[in-house]
Amino acid sequence: MSAGAAGVPGGGRVALVTGGARGIGAAVAARLRADGLRVASLDLLRPPRPREGVVDLECDIADPAAVAAAVEHVGAVLGPVDTVIHGAAYQVLAEFDRLDPAVWDRTFRVNVDGGFNVVRAVLPDMREAGRGRIVMITSSSQFAPPPMMTHYIASKGALTGMVRALATELGPHGITVNAVAPGLTATEHALGDVPEAHFAAVRSRQAIPRTGRPEDIAAVVSFAVSADAAFMTGQTLLVDGGESRI
Numbered sequence: 001m002s003a004g005a006a007g008v009p010g011g012g013r014v015a016l017v018t019g020g021a022r023g024i025g026a027a028v029a030a031r032l033r034a035d036g037l038r039v040a041s042l043d044l045l046r047p048p049r050p051r052e053g054v055v056d057l058e059c060d061i062a063d064p065a066a067v068a069a070a071v072e073h074v075g076a077v078l079g080p081v082d083t084v085i086h087g088a089a090y091q092v093l094a095e096f097d098r099l100d101p102a103v104w105d106r107t108f109r110v111n112v113d114g115g116f117n118v119v120r121a122v123l124p125d126m127r128e129a130g131r132g133r134i135v136m137i138t139s140s141s142q143f144a145p146p147p148m149m150t151h152y153i154a155s156k157g158a159l160t161g162m163v164r165a166l167a168t169e170l171g172p173h174g175i176t177v178n179a180v181a182p183g184l185t186a187t188e189h190a191l192g193d194v195p196e197a198h199f200a201a202v203r204s205r206q207a208i209p210r211t212g213r214p215e216d217i218a219a220v221v222s223f224a225v226s227a228d229a230a231f232m233t234g235q236t237l238l239v240d241g242g243e244s245r246i
Contacts, residue, residue, distance in 0.1 A: 015040070032221075064121075083225050135224050139152070141156070
């Protein structure tokens, strides 16, 4: 694990964002920082440029020891974590009968075990504080599954189950647990890998006929971790322009 920080302010809540170096995770980190939270990011990648007010940690969230060390470091630098957004994800397209078992394993280790590792590491502080916010970034693909994504969709479905079960378990401790499920979003990764024809096809199915932006997802996450969402838990918030409305 290595770290870098610039101009991190004191006071206020502390958010930990996995997959926070790029794409949706980076937008979430920026939005929460703008909301006044102190923010740390866990990612195998480095952000393309230094970020003001964000502690960037290189960490494999599939490694529970590395996650525990990262959470301890964040606690020492920023204070106890009271907000977690698990946005890190591993995705490779493959037909199910040709799927390399190593890809299946890595998908679940990052997408599911990563969420388990991070939440488990921060729960003692949340329980002690009597409050907390946990948000899992899942996917609208659970509701209209495309081909060659069975392993990815299965992992996101596991997170959805985790959200519902954890909401029941942690509600008495003042901790809410919700999922935010984006549709196809114009991240750097998607813009580089997804043909424009596919973007157009998705837009044609949406009630709002434009491509989603990372900031659209970040805005909903911002609400889900706010005081205004204190009575919402165990829910999945779809942010896909209405593609999944039917």
